[in-house]
Amino acid sequence: MNGLLVGGITVCIDVADLPSFVAFEPTVRLLRDFPVPVNWLPLGGGLARLSARQPSSSDDDPLAAYKARRARARETWAECELARNCERLGIDPAQGARSFDSTVAGVGLLYASQAGEDEIEFLRRLFQEAWVRGAPIEDAAFVATLFDSPGFEEYVANEGVAEFERLQGELLDAGVFNSPAYVLDGEVFQGRQHLPVIRWKLGGAEGIPPT
Amino acid sequence: MSRLTVYIDYKSPYAFVAKDPTYALEQQFGIEIDWLPLTLNIGSYLGTAKKDDSGKVVENNRSPRQWAAVKYAYMDARRYAAARGLVLKGTQKIWDSSIAAIGMLFAKASGHDALKRYTDIVYERFWRRELDIEDVGVIESVLVEAGVDTAGFRDYLGGEGRRLHDLIQEEILDAGLFGVPSYVIDGEMYFGREHLPRVRWHLGGKRGPLPDVAYDSVLAP
Numbered sequence: 001m002n003g004l005l006v007g008g009i010t011v012c013i014d015v016a017d018l019p020s021f022v023a024f025e026p027t028v029r030l031l032r033d034f035p036v037p038v039n040w041l042p043l044g045g046g047l048a049r050l051s052a053r054q055p056s057s058s059d060d061d062p063l064a065a066y067k068a069r070r071a072r073a074r075e076t077w078a079e080c081e082l083a084r085n086c087e088r089l090g091i092d093p094a095q096g097a098r099s100f101d102s103t104v105a106g107v108g109l110l111y112a113s114q115a116g117e118d119e120i121e122f123l124r125r126l127f128q129e130a131w132v133r134g135a136p137i138e139d140a141a142f143v144a145t146l147f148d149s150p151g152f153e154e155y156v157a158n159e160g161v162a163e164f165e166r167l168q169g170e171l172l173d174a175g176v177f178n179s180p181a182y183v184l185d186g187e188v189f190q191g192r193q194h195l196p197v198i199r200w201k202l203g204g205a206e207g208i209p210p211t
Numbered sequence: 212m213s214r215l216t217v218y219i220d221y222k223s224p225y226a227f228v229a230k231d232p233t234y235a236l237e238q239q240f241g242i243e244i245d246w247l248p249l250t251l252n253i254g255s256y257l258g259t260a261k262k263d264d265s266g267k268v269v270e271n272n273r274s275p276r277q278w279a280a281v282k283y284a285y286m287d288a289r290r291y292a293a294a295r296g297l298v299l300k301g302t303q304k305i306w307d308s309s310i311a312a313i314g315m316l317f318a319k320a321s322g323h324d325a326l327k328r329y330t331d332i333v334y335e336r337f338w339r340r341e342l343d344i345e346d347v348g349v350i351e352s353v354l355v356e357a358g359v360d361t362a363g364f365r366d367y368l369g370g371e372g373r374r375l376h377d378l379i380q381e382e383i384l385d386a387g388l389f390g391v392p393s394y395v396i397d398g399e400m401y402f403g404r405e406h407l408p409r410v411r412w413h414l415g416g417k418r419g420p421l422p423d424v425a426y427d428s429v430l431a432p
Contacts, residue, residue, distance in 0.1 A: 026423065066252060069384045076387030077402055084409075087421055175286075177279050187290075190283065193405035196427045197291075210427045211228070211291045 004174060004183045008037030009198070012171060013109075013123065014044065014179035015137065016102035021127045022085050023180040023192035028120055030195055034202040040119045042106030043179040044168045095131055101138050105130070107160040108143045108152065110167070115149045122146060212242055213414060218249035218383065218393040219330075221315075221344060222308040224288035224299055226391040227334045229404035231295070232428035233392060234327065236407075240414045243323055246330070248312030248376060249383055249391050262303045292338075296432035299338045311337075311344040313372040314354055314364075321359040329357035404428075 004010045011027060013020045031038050061067070086096035105126055112122040125146050129135035136142045144152040176183065178190040182198055189198060196210035217233055219226040237244055261270035273281065285301045292299040311333055318329040332353050336342035343349050347368065354361050383389075387400055394401040396413045405424040412422050 022423070063252065066384075070252075070389050073384045073387045073389035077389065077400060080387070080400055081402075084421060088423065172276075172279065175279060175283055177276065177283070188283070188286075190287070191405070191424075193403075193424045193426045196425050197294075208429050208431060209294045210425075210429055211232070211294050 004039070004041075004186070007185075008039060009202070010039045010041055010183040012041045012043040012176050012179055012181040012183070014042065014102050015105040015109075015123070015126050015130055016100050017043075017179045018082065018085050018089075018096055018131070019192065020180045021131055022088055023195075024123060024127055026192060026195055027180065027182075028124075030199055030202075033199070036202060040109060040113065040123065041167065041171070042102070042109040042164060043171060043176065043181065044102065044106060044164070089131070091131055095134065098131065098134065100130070103138075103161060103164060104140050104143055104156060105137050107140075107156050107164045108146070110163055111152050111155050111160060112147070114155075115147065115151065117147055117149065212240065213396045214245065215242055215410070215414065216245040216247060216395040218247050218388060218391055218395075220249055220251045220308055220391045221311045221330075221333050221337055222302065222306045223251060223391045224285060224292070224338070225404065227299065227338055228288050228291050228295075228297070229392040229407075230330065230334055231430055232404060232407055233394075235428065235430065236410065236414065239411070242414070246315065246319070246326060247379055247383075248309075248315055249388060249393060250309050250312050250376070250380055251391065261305075264303075291426065294432070295430060297335075297338070300340050303340075307345050309373075309376060310347055310350050310368065313368050313376050314350045316372055316375055317361075317364055317367055318354060318357060318359050321357075325358045329354060329359065332357060 009031070011031075013024065015021075082096050083093055086093050089096070108122065108126065109119065111117070112119045126137060126143075129142075129146070130137045140153050140156040143156075144150075171177070171181075174183070175188045176190070180190075180192055182189040182194060184198060184201060200207075200209050215236065219230070221227075233244065236242065262268055285299075289299045289301075314329065314333070315326065318326045333342060333344065333350075336353075337344055342353070347365065351361050351364055354364060383393075386395075388395070388402075390402055392402075392404055394406060394410045396410065399413065401410050401413075403424070405426055408422040408425050408427055412419070
C-alpha cells in the first residue's frame with residue numbers, strides 16, 4: 001500500500017523543492033475546480049533531486065571532463081531557472097537558494113492527514129515559513145506549532161520518520177521520484193508542466209488535449 | 212523581431228515531441244527558426260544499456276534510479292506523442308546521432324523547407340525504428356528525399372561539417388546549454404518544451420508577467 005489513490009488524484013510534494021512551492025497554489029486551484037478525492041503525500045528531497053544529480057567520475061573516466069562541463073552548464077541553467085521561479089513567487093534569489101532537509105516537514109504532512117488537520121492550509125503555511133520567513137522547519141518543535149492538535153513531536157519521535165522513509169521507497173517503486181508529482185488513475189505526471197493535461201483529463205478528456 | 216535559435220537532437224524523445232509545437236512558432240510570429248544540433252552524450256549522465264529485439268536488457272550500466280528516470284522519460288514523451296498521433300518506440304541502444312546532426316547542418320544550406328522535410332523524415336522514421344541514423348548512406352538518402360543536393364555531403368561529413376558540429380557542442384556547454392529542446396532568444400535560455408509559453412511570451416514582446424511552464428500546445432493530431 002503506497003497511498004496512491006484509485007479513482008482520485010495523488011499529489012506528491014516536497015516542501016524543500018522550490019518548484020513544488022511554485023506548483024502549490026496552481027495545484028490547489030486546479031483541485032478546487034474538480035470534486036475528486038485528493039491525497040497529499042510527502043516526497044523527500046533526496047529523491048526529488050534525482051534528475052539533477054550527476055554520476056561521479058573516476059580519475060580514468062574518459063568522460064570526466066565532459067561530465068564536469070555539463071554539470072557546470074546545468075548549474076548555469078539552474079541559476080537562471082531559480083531566478084524565474086523566485087520572480088513568480090515574489091521572493092529574492094537568496095531566499096530561493098535555501099537548502100534544507102524536508103524529512104520533518106514531510107512527516108508533518110503525514111501527521112496532518114492522520115490527525116484530520118487541513119493539509120492544504122498546513123502546506124501553505126509550511127511553504128511560507130520555509131521559503132519566505134526562513135523558519136527552522138527541520139525542527140519538529142517548530143513544525144508542531146503549525147498544528148492545532150498536539151502529538152506531532154511524539155509522532156516524529158516514534159513511527160513518523162519510519163513511515164515517511166517507507167513511503168519514499170514505495171513511491172520510487174511506483175515510478176515517482178521528482179516533485180511535484182501527480183498520480184491520476186495510476187498514471188504518473190512529474191512536474192507542474194502537466195497541469196494543463198491533468199485539468200483536461202479531470203474535465204472529461206474532451207477535445208484535443210494540450211501537449 | 213528577436214531571433215530564435217532551437218537546439219535539438221534526433222535521438223531525444225522530448226525533442227521529437229517538441230518539434231511540431233516549436234515549428235508552430237514560425238507561423239504564429241512570422242519568424243524563421245535557426246535550428247542547431249545539440250548532440251547528447253546520454254551515457255555520461257543516464258548510464259548505458261542495450262536491449263535485444265524482444266526488449267530484454269542484454270547490457271546494463273545503469274543504477275535503479277537511472278532506470279527509473281529513463282523509463283519515466285520514455286513513458287512521458289510517448290503519452291504526449293500518442294495524443295498527437297505520433298509513433299514513439301523506445302530505442303534499443305544509445306545512438307550516436309552526430310551523423311544525422313551533421314545532415315541537419317548540411318540541409319540548412321538548401322533552405323527552410325528542405326531542412327523541415329529532412330527533420331520531419333528523420334524524426335518520424337527514427338522513432339518508428341525504421342531509420343538507422345548511424346548509417347551515412349541512410350542519412351544521405353533522407354537528404355535526397357528532402358530535396359537536398361547531396362553532392363559533397365560525404366566530404367562535408369568528414370571535414371567541415373564534423374568540425375562545425377563539434378565546435379557547436381563545445382560552445383553550447385560553455386553557454387549553459389546541456390539538453391534538448393533548448394530555446395535561445397536574445398541570449399536568454401529556455402530548456403524543455405514546457406518553456407514554450409515563455410518562448411511565446413518573449414517573442415511577443417514580454418508583455419505581462421512571465422508565464423509559468425506548461426505543456427499547453429494544442430495541435431490537431
